[in-house]
Amino acid sequence: MILKQLARTTVLLGSIALAGNALAKGPTPVYSANITESEVLAAQKGWGDALIQIGNDYTSGGYVKAKATATSVLEAAYGYNMGPVLFKPTLTVAPQTFRVTKEGALAYFVGGDSNYPKDTGFALKGWKKVEIENAAIHINGDVASTLGHVIFTDKDGKKTTVDKTWAFKKDDMGKIRIVVHHSSLPFSGS
Numbered sequence: 001m002i003l004k005q006l007a008r009t010t011v012l013l014g015s016i017a018l019a020g021n022a023l024a025k026g027p028t029p030v031y032s033a034n035i036t037e038s039e040v041l042a043a044q045k046g047w048g049d050a051l052i053q054i055g056n057d058y059t060s061g062g063y064v065k066a067k068a069t070a071t072s073v074l075e076a077a078y079g080y081n082m083g084p085v086l087f088k089p090t091l092t093v094a095p096q097t098f099r100v101t102k103e104g105a106l107a108y109f110v111g112g113d114s115n116y117p118k119d120t121g122f123a124l125k126g127w128k129k130v131e132i133e134n135a136a137i138h139i140n141g142d143v144a145s146t147l148g149h150v151i152f153t154d155k156d157g158k159k160t161t162v163d164k165t166w167a168f169k170k171d172d173m174g175k176i177r178i179v180v181h182h183s184s185l186p187f188s189g190s
Contacts, residue, residue: 033174034141035139035169037139039168044134044166048131050073051109052129054110055125067106073109078102078105079169079171079177082177082179085105085180085181087182089122089181090184091122093118103115108122109123109124125152126154126155129152132148132151132164133148135148135149136148144176147164147165148164149163150183161186162185164181166178166181167179
């Protein structure tokens, strides 16, 4: 009995030694779905750049080109492929305040949808610069939330500041997607 246990222990120790040698031959592969601060900042910058591009495409190629760009942006940057996105745009009113579908978001950015008759196209307003000032970023694994201001500058140099909250989620392909987007004009007091 003792000899059998000793033999098993010897085999086990030999297996551990071989496994240790196999691991020592190169770096251990690591997978992480965690979002980094630099990914969050890049996603925010990408959003601002895309908003400007939609407006530029509208100026240079008309509504059809702007709508095609906006559709591509929504497919690439937002998480509508993962489920509803919690989107509350800046300039919306009841009963269409919230846009949980891609169609609702597209209507907000470029207008032209009879289901959203009050939308005139936020991205078509001729924005020339988008600045993002985060008050804080909260990262927890594959989800990150931000809170702060976004400052839009139009073609005449006029600035509009909005309060903005975003939540980003890293999808199964490792792509950062917007899953919450809340925007409102700052409270001006009464």
